[in-house]
Amino acid sequence: MDSQHLNPSSLKSRFTATFLRALIKINAQKPISSSSPREIFQRYRRIKVAADKSMAYSVRSRRTWSRATLWKLRSRSRSRLASSGRRSSVKTRTTTTTTTTTTATNHRAAIVEKTSHEKENKEDHVGLAVQAEELRELVPGGESMDLCNLLDETAHYIKCLTTQVQVMKKIANLYSLE
Amino acid sequence: MSGRRSRSKQSSVSSITDDQITDLVSKLQHLIPELRRRRFDKVSTSKVLQETCNYIRSLHREVEDLSDRLSQLLASTDSDSDQAAIIRSLLMQ
Numbered sequence: 608m609d610s611q612h613l614n615p616s617s618l619k620s621r622f623t624a625t626f627l628r629a630l631i632k633i634n635a636q637k638p639i640s641s642s643s644p645r646e647i648f649q650r651y652r653r654i655k656v657a658a659d660k661s662m663a664y665s666v667r668s669r670r671t672w673s674r675a676t677l678w679k680l681r682s683r684s685r686s687r688l689a690s691s692g693r694r695s696s697v698k699t700r701t702t703t704t705t706t707t708t709t710t711a712t713n714h715r716a717a718i719v720e721k722t723s724h725e726k727e728n729k730e731d732h733v734g735l736a737v738q739a740e741e742l743r744e745l746v747p748g749g750e751s752m753d754l755c756n757l758l759d760e761t762a763h764y765i766k767c768l769t770t771q772v773q774v775m776k777k778i779a780n781l782y783s784l785e
Numbered sequence: 786m787s788g789r790r791s792r793s794k795q796s797s798v799s800s801i802t803d804d805q806i807t808d809l810v811s812k813l814q815h816l817i818p819e820l821r822r823r824r825f826d827k828v829s830t831s832k833v834l835q836e837t838c839n840y841i842r843s844l845h846r847e848v849e850d851l852s853d854r855l856s857q858l859l860a861s862t863d864s865d866s867d868q869a870a871i872i873r874s875l876l877m878q
Contacts (some may be wrong), residue, residue: 618788630859631856633859634859645858647856647857647860650855650856650859650860651852651853651855651856654856654859655848655849656859658848658851658852659848671792683787693795734831735806735830735831735834735853738831738834738835739834741834741838742834742837742838742841743870744840745845746841747876754806755805755809757804758806758810758812758813759809761813761841762809762812762813762816762870764812764841765800765816765817765837765840765844766816768841768845768848769844770814770829771846771848772844772851773853773854775848775851776851778855779851779854779855779858781857782858782859783858784852
Protein backbone atom coordinates (compact mmCIF):
# COMPACT_ATOMS: atom_id res chain seq x y z
CA MET A 608 0.00 0.00 0.00
CA ASP A 609 2.85 2.37 0.76
CA SER A 610 4.83 3.50 -2.20
CA GLN A 611 8.46 2.60 -2.07
CA HIS A 612 9.72 6.14 -2.07
CA LEU A 613 8.05 8.93 -0.18
CA ASN A 614 7.00 11.77 -2.36
CA PRO A 615 8.73 14.66 -0.58
CA SER A 616 5.81 16.98 -1.11
CA SER A 617 3.13 14.54 0.00
CA LEU A 618 1.16 15.25 3.12
CA LYS A 619 2.60 12.16 4.73
CA SER A 620 6.22 13.18 4.29
CA ARG A 621 5.53 16.79 5.28
CA PHE A 622 3.88 15.56 8.45
CA THR A 623 6.66 13.06 9.15
CA ALA A 624 9.39 15.65 8.81
CA THR A 625 7.57 18.28 10.86
CA PHE A 626 6.61 15.86 13.60
CA LEU A 627 10.10 14.35 13.83
CA ARG A 628 11.59 17.79 14.17
CA ALA A 629 9.19 18.50 17.02
CA LEU A 630 10.01 15.18 18.68
CA ILE A 631 13.73 15.92 18.56
CA LYS A 632 13.09 19.28 20.18
CA ILE A 633 10.99 17.71 22.89
CA ASN A 634 13.60 15.06 23.47
CA ALA A 635 16.30 17.69 23.76
CA GLN A 636 14.40 19.37 26.57
CA LYS A 637 14.69 16.24 28.64
CA PRO A 638 15.77 16.97 32.20
CA ILE A 639 17.99 14.59 34.19
CA SER A 640 15.15 12.78 35.87
CA SER A 641 13.51 12.01 32.61
CA SER A 642 11.31 9.18 33.75
CA SER A 643 9.33 10.64 36.59
CA PRO A 644 5.59 10.27 36.00
CA ARG A 645 5.14 14.01 35.91
CA GLU A 646 7.85 14.37 33.31
CA ILE A 647 6.35 11.62 31.25
CA PHE A 648 2.93 13.22 31.40
CA GLN A 649 4.28 16.59 30.34
CA ARG A 650 6.13 14.97 27.49
CA TYR A 651 2.95 13.12 26.53
CA ARG A 652 1.08 16.42 26.34
CA ARG A 653 3.80 18.03 24.30
CA ILE A 654 3.99 15.10 21.91
CA LYS A 655 0.25 15.01 21.41
CA VAL A 656 0.10 18.75 20.76
CA ALA A 657 3.09 18.44 18.43
CA ALA A 658 1.37 15.66 16.49
CA ASP A 659 -1.87 17.61 16.02
CA LYS A 660 -0.01 20.79 15.28
CA SER A 661 2.31 19.11 12.78
CA MET A 662 -0.61 17.70 10.86
CA ALA A 663 -2.53 20.95 10.84
CA TYR A 664 0.63 22.74 9.79
CA SER A 665 1.24 20.30 6.98
CA VAL A 666 -2.24 20.98 5.68
CA ARG A 667 -1.66 24.70 6.18
CA SER A 668 -4.66 26.93 5.95
CA ARG A 669 -6.20 25.12 3.04
CA ARG A 670 -8.82 23.55 5.22
CA THR A 671 -11.20 25.02 7.75
CA TRP A 672 -10.39 22.32 10.28
CA SER A 673 -6.64 22.88 10.05
CA ARG A 674 -7.07 26.62 10.40
CA ALA A 675 -9.25 26.05 13.45
CA THR A 676 -6.68 23.71 15.01
CA LEU A 677 -3.79 26.11 14.45
CA TRP A 678 -5.85 28.99 15.76
CA LYS A 679 -6.85 27.04 18.85
CA LEU A 680 -3.27 25.99 19.59
CA ARG A 681 -1.86 29.47 19.07
CA SER A 682 -4.45 31.19 21.22
CA ARG A 683 -3.95 28.57 23.89
CA SER A 684 -0.20 29.17 24.03
CA ARG A 685 -0.80 32.89 23.94
CA SER A 686 -3.17 32.75 26.90
CA ARG A 687 -0.67 30.60 28.74
CA LEU A 688 2.05 33.21 28.22
CA ALA A 689 -0.24 35.89 29.56
CA SER A 690 0.45 34.75 33.09
CA SER A 691 -2.15 37.03 34.56
CA GLY A 692 -4.97 34.57 34.97
CA ARG A 693 -7.15 33.20 32.22
CA ARG A 694 -7.73 36.05 29.88
CA SER A 695 -9.75 34.65 27.04
CA SER A 696 -8.04 36.43 24.20
CA VAL A 697 -9.83 34.24 21.72
CA LYS A 698 -11.43 36.72 19.40
CA THR A 699 -13.52 34.24 17.54
CA ARG A 700 -12.04 34.52 14.13
CA THR A 701 -12.98 31.17 12.79
CA THR A 702 -16.25 30.65 14.59
CA THR A 703 -19.18 32.94 14.24
CA THR A 704 -20.60 31.79 17.54
CA THR A 705 -18.85 30.64 20.65
CA THR A 706 -20.54 27.33 20.77
CA THR A 707 -21.44 26.64 24.32
CA THR A 708 -23.62 23.69 25.15
CA THR A 709 -26.65 25.92 25.49
CA THR A 710 -26.16 27.33 22.02
CA ALA A 711 -25.86 23.85 20.59
CA THR A 712 -28.99 22.73 22.37
CA ASN A 713 -30.95 25.72 21.10
CA HIS A 714 -29.64 25.13 17.63
CA ARG A 715 -30.70 21.52 17.85
CA ALA A 716 -34.13 22.49 19.15
CA ALA A 717 -34.59 24.99 16.35
CA ILE A 718 -33.79 22.38 13.75
CA VAL A 719 -36.14 19.89 15.32
CA GLU A 720 -38.90 22.47 15.13
CA LYS A 721 -38.24 23.02 11.48
CA THR A 722 -38.36 19.28 10.98
CA SER A 723 -42.05 19.26 11.74
CA HIS A 724 -42.65 21.51 8.73
CA GLU A 725 -40.89 19.25 6.27
CA LYS A 726 -42.91 16.23 5.46
CA GLU A 727 -41.24 15.19 2.25
CA ASN A 728 -38.20 12.99 1.72
CA LYS A 729 -36.07 15.89 2.83
CA GLU A 730 -36.71 14.50 6.26
CA ASP A 731 -33.77 12.21 6.03
CA HIS A 732 -31.51 15.14 5.33
CA VAL A 733 -33.02 17.30 8.00
CA GLY A 734 -32.51 14.49 10.50
CA LEU A 735 -28.97 14.55 9.21
CA ALA A 736 -28.63 18.16 10.29
CA VAL A 737 -29.56 17.21 13.82
CA GLN A 738 -27.16 14.29 13.93
CA ALA A 739 -24.39 16.38 12.47
CA GLU A 740 -24.19 18.23 15.78
CA GLU A 741 -22.21 15.40 17.27
CA LEU A 742 -19.87 15.52 14.31
CA ARG A 743 -19.48 19.27 14.66
CA GLU A 744 -18.02 18.79 18.09
CA LEU A 745 -15.47 16.29 16.84
CA VAL A 746 -14.19 18.13 13.80
CA PRO A 747 -12.19 21.27 14.60
CA GLY A 748 -14.05 24.35 13.50
CA GLY A 749 -17.14 22.28 12.85
CA GLU A 750 -19.48 24.63 14.64
CA SER A 751 -19.32 27.26 11.95
CA MET A 752 -19.57 25.05 8.89
CA ASP A 753 -22.67 24.42 6.89
CA LEU A 754 -23.65 20.81 6.40
CA CYS A 755 -21.99 20.35 3.05
CA ASN A 756 -18.68 21.77 4.20
CA LEU A 757 -18.88 19.77 7.40
CA LEU A 758 -19.14 16.50 5.51
CA ASP A 759 -16.38 17.51 3.14
CA GLU A 760 -14.06 18.67 5.92
CA THR A 761 -14.80 15.51 7.88
CA ALA A 762 -13.62 13.32 5.02
CA HIS A 763 -10.37 15.23 4.75
CA TYR A 764 -9.94 15.29 8.50
CA ILE A 765 -10.31 11.52 8.69
CA LYS A 766 -7.75 11.01 5.93
CA CYS A 767 -5.27 13.19 7.79
CA LEU A 768 -5.94 11.51 11.12
CA THR A 769 -5.27 8.08 9.65
CA THR A 770 -2.02 9.34 8.14
CA GLN A 771 -1.08 10.83 11.50
CA VAL A 772 -1.76 7.55 13.28
CA GLN A 773 0.12 5.57 10.64
CA VAL A 774 3.27 7.68 10.92
CA MET A 775 3.17 7.83 14.72
CA LYS A 776 2.87 4.06 14.82
CA LYS A 777 5.87 3.67 12.56
CA ILE A 778 7.96 6.01 14.67
CA ALA A 779 6.96 4.25 17.87
CA ASN A 780 7.83 0.87 16.39
CA LEU A 781 11.20 2.08 15.24
CA TYR A 782 11.98 3.59 18.63
CA SER A 783 10.96 0.45 20.43
CA LEU A 784 13.26 -1.68 18.34
CA GLU A 785 16.25 -0.40 20.23
CA MET B 786 -25.28 26.00 -5.25
CA SER B 787 -28.98 26.56 -4.69
CA GLY B 788 -31.03 23.43 -5.11
CA ARG B 789 -32.71 22.64 -8.34
CA ARG B 790 -35.80 21.90 -6.35
CA SER B 791 -36.47 25.14 -4.59
CA ARG B 792 -37.56 24.70 -1.03
CA SER B 793 -38.79 27.09 1.54
CA LYS B 794 -36.06 29.18 3.06
CA GLN B 795 -36.89 27.87 6.51
CA SER B 796 -34.66 24.84 6.45
CA SER B 797 -30.93 25.55 6.48
CA VAL B 798 -30.47 22.49 4.28
CA SER B 799 -32.60 23.88 1.45
CA SER B 800 -29.74 25.50 -0.45
CA ILE B 801 -27.85 22.24 -0.78
CA THR B 802 -28.92 19.61 -3.24
CA ASP B 803 -29.82 16.14 -2.14
CA ASP B 804 -27.31 14.72 -4.57
CA GLN B 805 -24.48 16.71 -3.08
CA ILE B 806 -25.24 15.37 0.35
CA THR B 807 -25.65 11.83 -0.87
CA ASP B 808 -22.29 12.04 -2.62
CA LEU B 809 -20.55 13.44 0.42
CA VAL B 810 -22.09 10.83 2.68
CA SER B 811 -21.04 7.99 0.42
CA LYS B 812 -17.54 9.46 0.25
CA LEU B 813 -17.47 9.27 4.04
CA GLN B 814 -18.74 5.74 3.95
CA HIS B 815 -15.74 4.65 1.92
CA LEU B 816 -13.36 6.09 4.46
CA ILE B 817 -14.72 4.22 7.41
CA PRO B 818 -13.35 0.68 7.71
CA GLU B 819 -16.51 -0.55 9.42
CA LEU B 820 -18.66 0.47 6.52
CA ARG B 821 -16.33 0.00 3.60
CA ARG B 822 -17.06 -3.68 3.46
CA ARG B 823 -20.75 -2.98 3.15
CA ARG B 824 -20.25 -0.74 0.18
CA PHE B 825 -22.99 -2.35 -1.83
CA ASP B 826 -25.47 -2.55 0.98
CA LYS B 827 -27.76 0.27 1.72
CA VAL B 828 -26.25 1.98 4.71
CA SER B 829 -28.46 4.67 6.11
CA THR B 830 -27.16 8.20 6.32
CA SER B 831 -27.64 8.27 10.04
CA LYS B 832 -25.61 5.08 10.40
CA VAL B 833 -22.79 6.60 8.36
CA LEU B 834 -22.77 9.67 10.57
CA GLN B 835 -22.84 7.60 13.71
CA GLU B 836 -19.97 5.41 12.55
CA THR B 837 -18.05 8.48 11.43
CA CYS B 838 -18.24 9.93 14.91
CA ASN B 839 -17.18 6.63 16.44
CA TYR B 840 -14.31 6.33 14.02
CA ILE B 841 -13.03 9.84 14.69
CA ARG B 842 -13.20 9.19 18.40
CA SER B 843 -11.23 5.97 18.04
CA LEU B 844 -8.62 7.77 15.95
CA HIS B 845 -8.30 10.44 18.63
CA ARG B 846 -7.79 7.70 21.20
CA GLU B 847 -5.13 6.09 19.03
CA VAL B 848 -3.28 9.40 18.78
CA GLU B 849 -3.40 9.72 22.55
CA ASP B 850 -2.18 6.17 23.07
CA LEU B 851 0.64 6.62 20.59
CA SER B 852 1.65 9.92 22.18
CA ASP B 853 1.72 8.15 25.50
CA ARG B 854 3.81 5.34 24.08
CA LEU B 855 6.20 7.77 22.43
CA SER B 856 6.68 9.71 25.64
CA GLN B 857 7.64 6.50 27.44
CA LEU B 858 9.97 5.52 24.61
CA LEU B 859 11.61 8.93 24.48
CA ALA B 860 12.34 8.64 28.17
CA SER B 861 14.48 5.59 27.51
CA THR B 862 16.20 6.85 24.38
CA ASP B 863 19.42 8.71 24.83
CA SER B 864 21.59 8.45 21.81
CA ASP B 865 21.37 10.99 19.03
CA SER B 866 22.87 8.66 16.50
CA ASP B 867 19.97 6.29 16.98
CA GLN B 868 17.61 9.09 16.23
CA ALA B 869 19.40 9.99 13.05
CA ALA B 870 19.13 6.38 11.92
CA ILE B 871 15.43 6.34 12.70
CA ILE B 872 14.79 9.51 10.80
CA ARG B 873 16.71 8.30 7.82
CA SER B 874 14.87 5.03 7.64
CA LEU B 875 11.53 6.71 8.08
CA LEU B 876 12.06 9.22 5.35
CA MET B 877 13.37 6.65 2.94
CA GLN B 878 10.39 4.34 3.10
